[in-house]
Amino acid sequence: MTLSAGRGPWIWIGKQAVKQGSLKQWFKSGAPGIWMSGGAVAIAVIMTLGLISVIAVRGLAHFWPADVIEARYAVPGEAPRTIMGEVVQAEEVPLERLKGAGLPVPEDGPKFMTRELIKLGNRELNGSDFAWVVGDWLQDQKKPTDVIALERREWGNFYGYLINVKEDGKIVAEGEAAIPTLRERLDRISELADQIGQLEKVDIGGINYGLERLRLRERGLELDNALDATAQADLAAERSELEARYRTFEDQLVSLRQDFDRDSLTLRDATGRETEVRLANVVHAYQPNAMSTLQKLGFYFAKLWEFLSTDPREANTEGGVFPAIFGTVMMTLIMAVIVTPFGVIAAIYLREYAKQGPLTRLIRIAVNNLAGVPAIVYGVFGLGFFVYVLGGSIDQLFFRESLPSPTFGTPGLLWASLTLAILAVPVVIVATEEGLARIPRSVREGSLALGATKAETLWKVVLPMASPAMMTGLILAVARAAGEVAPLMLVGVVKLAPTLPVNLNYPYLHLDQKIMHLGFHIFDVGFQSPNVEAARPLVYATALLLVLIIAGLNLSAVAIRNRLREKYKALDS
Known part of the structure; x- marks a missing residue:
């Protein structure tokens, strides 16, 4: 759009009228760069929100x-056959693709046909959980309200019609009375499962841990030539007490398992085959076609909480991710506790005490270059130095009785946290140095003029004013370290950790124990799972959870940084 004003034509750029003759000056002013930067930021924000939205929709659904x-x-x-299951995905595919799969598609039909992914369940009968079918060949579709869906601890879901409920092989309910009986006994199974888990992990697990500590103590006394008759008698008395408690808990466990395996139910699948399922193998039983929207909403949130609070099962393709959440947060917090003091001390030395010369400049260049080293290199370094050298030395000095089985000479939580700390410390050093450089020299000189020493000035004046910059470095370190996967596979993260690194057994925090991690869980479920279709939604859900955890950690650090910035704003000005 042009207009005449004064001596020559004008053009509109956004809301600004610019004279055509001065267009070159407008470019030189830097305004186009502002527009381009703003547009790039807007595109990046839109792409990020779009990516998170896709992950959220596919994961939460x-x-x-x-x-x-x-x-x-x-x-x-x-010959036609009857199928039953959930429609997971539908897509339009060209006929050539279906022909390539060996399907008898018509030659003169439409160019595209609908293909649907059906979750059939009933793995022991069908051989696989999922199957692709051509939607145009599905006839007489219906949604029977009496169809029951079983979510099992093993073998995936089962879809069918409930025939009866049995106790010790005898029918106790069938027909319409079977559903209430099933729900009642499933609640009982859930309570028994909790009691069995408490006995196995806490009570019996604690006794086994105590017996192992007794064995190691006996081995230590033997190595020190101090295993006399008195020591042997004391150890035998403690071992007898633990074994007596173990037998008591074992009897309780046997009794609970008998009750746990008592009930079963008989179901009929879509083809008429009857199958008996142990109720102990069932986690949830529900009738999705008969549920109202409100009931489905309640079931949805219950499943979401189960995903956040329970252990994984079925090769990590079912159940929850609580051990991975705990391991990720615990490792990140330990990393933050380690990296902050080391990074701050290094930055203080380089900025406040080191002589500014070629050597200092070389160290700064090295620190900046360390931030660009591939993460897997840090993993190899952590495995070679922390695990084999440092961990092996610790075992030789303090855990001789455990050898040749390693205690700290094997990947674990401590070495994973230290490896992440080494990876993130350059970021903290650079950010802290920049914060120290922004403190006005007059502030230091005023403190020294009032009689404070250099150390007092640094501790009471300079560091508090530079604390927002330190928090910025910590935020960047957490953002990078929490999502790393490659180095962790070498120094402490595993596919499945049976127990958490924090429990009631002394010393309560077990830094030598291996952990699970959300990033590695995503890799394992997405690329190592034997059941890809079942694992795919959990990949999205776990990825969303990892993003939210990192965002939560960062937002917490940002809140602390903003509070510190407001607190010391007056001094900075």
């Missing part, structure tokens, strides 16, 4: 109790 369809699948040239 997994917990919704989808309806179960029953249909007759009639493939041209084959």
Whole structure:
């Protein structure tokens, strides 16, 4: 758009009228760079929000109790068969693709046909949980309200019709009375499972831990030539007490397991085959087609909480991710506690005490370059130095009785945290140095003029004013370290850790123990799972959870930084 004003034509750029003759000056003023920068930021924000939205939709939809369809699948040239399951995905595919899969598609039909991914369940009967079918060949689709979906501890889901409920092989309920009986006994199974878990992990686990400590103490006395008759008698008395408690808990466990394995139920699948399922193997039983929206919403949030608070099962493709959440947060917090003092001390030395010369400049260049070293290199360094050299030396000095089994000479929580600290310390050093450099020289001179020593000036004046910059470095360190996976696979993160590194056994925090991590969990479920289709939604859900945890840690640090910035704003000005 042009307009005449004064001596020559004008053009509109945004809301600004610029004379055509001065267009070159407008470019030289830097305004186009501002527009380009703003546009780039807007595009980056939109792409980030879009990515998070895709992850959230695909991940969170997994917990919704989808309806179960029953249909007759009639493939041209084959006998029709009845299938039952959840529709997971539908897409339009060209005929050439279906022909390449060996399907008898019509030559003169449409160019595209609908293909649907059905979660069939019933793995012991069908051989696989999922199957692709052509949607145009599904006939007489219906959603029976009496279809029951079982979520099991093993073998995935089962879809069918409930025939009866049995106790010790005898029918106790069938027909319409079977559903209330099933729910009642499933609640009982859930309580028994909690009691068995408490006995196995806490009570019996604690006794086994105590017996192992007794064995190590006996071995230590033997190495020190101090295993006399008195020591042997004391150890035998303690061992007898622990074994007596173990037998008591073992009897309780046997009794609970007998009750746990008592009930079963009989179901009929879509083809009419009957299958008996142990109720001890069932986690949830529900009728999705008969549930109202409110009931589905309650089930959805219960499943979401289960995902956050329980252990994984079925090769990590089912259940929750609580051990991975705990391991990620614990390792990140330990890393932050380690990296902050070392990074701050190094920055203080380089800025306040070191002689500014070629050597100092070389150290700064090295620190900046360390921030760009690939993460896997830090993992190799951590494995070679922390695990084998430092951990092996600690075992030789303090854990001789455990050898040749390593205690700290094997990957664990401590070495994973230290490796992440080494990876993130350059970021903290650079950010802290920049914060120290921004403190006005007059502030230091005023403190010294009032009689304070250099150390007092540094501790009481300079460091508090530079604390927002330190928090900025910590934020960047947490953001980088919490999402790293490659180095952790070498120094302490595993596919499945049976117990948490924090428990009631002395010393309560077990730094030598291996942990789970959300980043490695995503890699394992997404690329190492034997059941890819079942694992895919959990990959999205776990990725969203990892993003939220990192964002929560960062927001907490940002809040602390802003509070410190407001506190020392007057001094800075």
